Amino acid sequence: MTRGTVTAADELDRPDVVAEVRAAFDRYERALRDADVAVLTELFWDDDRCVRYGVADRQQGGAQIAAWRRANPGVPAGRTLSGTTVLALGSDAAVVSTRFGYPDGAREGRQTQTWARLGGAWRIVAAHVSEVPC
Template sequence: MTDFTPNIPEVVEEVRVLFERYEQALIDKNVEVLDATFWNSPHTIRLANNEHGYGFDRIHAFRVARPPGPGTKEKRLRLDIVTLGRDLATVSLVYKVRGREMTGRQTQTWVRFPDVGWKVVHAHVSMIAEEPIL
């Protein structure tokens, strides 16, 4: 039987460290780290305001074309990491959009694969005009 124990502290911390590494790689435009974060599969999905990344190759092509820098995140409002067992996690970030009266939302689904470790298999980024209910 699979263990879905929520939020085992050391598993939450593993995912938090990887998430923060990914966020820094976005700022630095470290494509090697960005690519290493995502599952190298045609099944991987990353949907964002100006991206329909269906498959690792399309996600990689978008990353190569993206300029470096802080992007749209001005200030974090809320970060939630939920793990289920030792091999499945979700990350949800709500943030103030830089220079706009908008709220950004970012979600990621992480899976720990036996051969390659933790990878994002699905991600979504969007913005809304309303204030978030936190």
């Protein structure tokens, strides 16, 4: 699809958007490791349409996500990431996909987050986390 001289392909992976979302994702990961509930809550969209599917749980809406996070503030020590990708979809949306693991190596985690620029700030609007045995 062409709009003037900009094609749809030109809107994918804009370096400025990739960098902004990667910085927001890295902030989320630090907060997850540090059990920083305030930042974890801030980075999820506070809206009833926001969804988070966890390994053995699910939340619908900002209030449920915040309540779950207060009860489950962080992750086990030693979490590592691999294969992290940021796919920017224009200037206001992106998808982050990553794999994660822990020192015991018993399972491979997979995490996908959809980020949107809302009110000038990047927020997670949908998240999915799963684990499979290694």
